[in-house]
Amino acid sequence: MEWRWSWVWELLPQFIDATGKTLLAAGGGYLIAVVLGLVLTLAQRTPWRPVTVVVRELVEFIRSTPLLLQVFFVFYVGPQFGINLSPWTSGLIAIGVHYAAYLSEVYRGGIENVPKGQWEAATAINMSTVQTYRRLIIPQALPPAIAGMGNYLVGIFKDTPMLSVIGVAELMHTANSVGALSYRYLEPYTMVGVLFLAISLPTAFFIARFEKWVRRKMGM
Amino acid sequence: MTTEDMSQYPLRLEGDNIPMVRFANVRKSYGALTVLDHLNLDIDMGEMVTIIGPSGSGKTTVLRMLMTLETINGGVIYVDGEPLTHMEKNGVLVPANPAHIRRIRSKIGMCFQHFNLFPHMTALQNCMEGPVQVLGMSKKEAEERSLELLDMVGMADKANQYPSRLSGGQQQRVAIARALAMRPKVMLFDEVTSALDPEVIGEVTNVIRKLVDAHSLTMLMVTHQMGFARDISDRVCFFHSGVIAEQGSPAELFGNPQNERTKQFLNAVLESN
Ligand SMILES: Nc1ncnc2c1ncn2[C@@H]1O[C@H](COP(=O)(O)OP(=O)(O)OP(=O)(O)O)[C@@H](O)[C@H]1O
Ligand SMILES: [Mg+2]
Numbered sequence: 001m002e003w004r005w006s007w008v009w010e011l012l013p014q015f016i017d018a019t020g021k022t023l024l025a026a027g028g029g030y031l032i033a034v035v036l037g038l039v040l041t042l043a044q045r046t047p048w049r050p051v052t053v054v055v056r057e058l059v060e061f062i063r064s065t066p067l068l069l070q071v072f073f074v075f076y077v078g079p080q081f082g083i084n085l086s087p088w089t090s091g092l093i094a095i096g097v098h099y100a101a102y103l104s105e106v107y108r109g110g111i112e113n114v115p116k117g118q119w120e121a122a123t124a125i126n127m128s129t130v131q132t133y134r135r136l137i138i139p140q141a142l143p144p145a146i147a148g149m150g151n152y153l154v155g156i157f158k159d160t161p162m163l164s165v166i167g168v169a170e171l172m173h174t175a176n177s178v179g180a181l182s183y184r185y186l187e188p189y190t191m192v193g194v195l196f197l198a199i200s201l202p203t204a205f206f207i208a209r210f211e212k213w214v215r216r217k218m219g220m
Numbered sequence: 221m222t223t224e225d226m227s228q229y230p231l232r233l234e235g236d237n238i239p240m241v242r243f244a245n246v247r248k249s250y251g252a253l254t255v256l257d258h259l260n261l262d263i264d265m266g267e268m269v270t271i272i273g274p275s276g277s278g279k280t281t282v283l284r285m286l287m288t289l290e291t292i293n294g295g296v297i298y299v300d301g302e303p304l305t306h307m308e309k310n311g312v313l314v315p316a317n318p319a320h321i322r323r324i325r326s327k328i329g330m331c332f333q334h335f336n337l338f339p340h341m342t343a344l345q346n347c348m349e350g351p352v353q354v355l356g357m358s359k360k361e362a363e364e365r366s367l368e369l370l371d372m373v374g375m376a377d378k379a380n381q382y383p384s385r386l387s388g389g390q391q392q393r394v395a396i397a398r399a400l401a402m403r404p405k406v407m408l409f410d411e412v413t414s415a416l417d418p419e420v421i422g423e424v425t426n427v428i429r430k431l432v433d434a435h436s437l438t439m440l441m442v443t444h445q446m447g448f449a450r451d452i453s454d455r456v457c458f459f460h461s462g463v464i465a466e467q468g469s470p471a472e473l474f475g476n477p478q479n480e481r482t483k484q485f486l487n488a489v490l491e492s493n
Contacts, residue, residue, distance in 0.1 A: 117336035120289055124330040125350035125402055126322060135353060139340050218340040
């Protein structure tokens, strides 16, 4: 079996289109994860015990079950409760919530890293809790969290193929259908690997640069 | 919190000569450990009171309670005539809610042993933060006032530096300016020179001297520098095991201590210097 360049060129437009969808899934999921993750972190730090315990357990639960199961759950179990979501919506929700749990742990680490003296100085200038988080704690928790956040950005991107199983037409899905039609999988799957690599590697590089830049910008 | 008859405490202090700060029967414990036992201490307006005493005697705890960084287990703290730790409800004092605490706390400022400057802000931004965010002052006004204060502590030329680029003495001076920017009536200093190299202690104590000379601030200071305490205090309190074992003017307390524990402590400090 030999490599067919002509076929690669022929498939390329379709694959680039699918890459766009993959990026959209990763980006959309990540956006949900970034915001929801912060909510999960802050909820665990409220003074209300029942809230903190429930959210803590929820985060643990999400982290200890496979993403694939969660994707299936949202897409197939949802309708049995009258919640009918498109593959795209289900996929974004599942992957967003899954990574929100991971990001919330990254945020938690970052927040716990801020010295106690910062909270005390905030009290001494009479800041409210919300002001303290917004102006002091989150800005200081962020730079050390960037590395972890970056890893999960790459992680979510690499996990988007999971959405192919519910029919989201991203890269993996495209490769599968092309392969199934032609009974040739070498080129499509190789292209998927190369495209993923071409995006992950530079992303990781830029995240590292970004982290350095933020630290310098914040006088750290 | 043990049940205590709150009716013995007035809802507010009244009369001509009310103290700026009053600790009334204040108790503090951590579990079984009683750190402060029925502390009674009045600090007059404009007075500079220094707390000295051996390690673990509860000095820092006194300041932290007043800054509301610690809750108390009994008694009441009054600031400027009003209860800080409590508020009135149906004619009796009940534990204060956050809004009440915040309102009274605005009269108090504090400087810490380890400065606790905000590392992601310049010296100027550190000073402007409270006035802009908490007092709702315009940026322009806050900047002017912060620059004045930075000038007063001799840090105007470093206004745009981040804390990581400043020496300990410089950071502490910025921290003093930051606290003053909130226009407190009471300033608390907890061993503000203890983390500093000996050669820069003077630059911080000189700033505190300036504040004393200005007369308007009420100050409560914990220090291990007996010479400095003797120089600038109106009154010195010697703490031992969570009680004020002796207090008086610096001349009395340093020159002619009455309590055995005070004598021992002062001798030990003198020997180690
Ligand atoms: N968070 C805490 N939990 C338990 N015990 C504490 C806590 N904070 C302080 N203590 C105890 O309370 C007592 C008084 O502490 P405090 O810090 O007020 O002493 P200090 O007089 O300031 O001592 P130093 O001169 O060493 O600063 C000490 O025995 C200390 O161990
Ligand atoms: Mg102390």
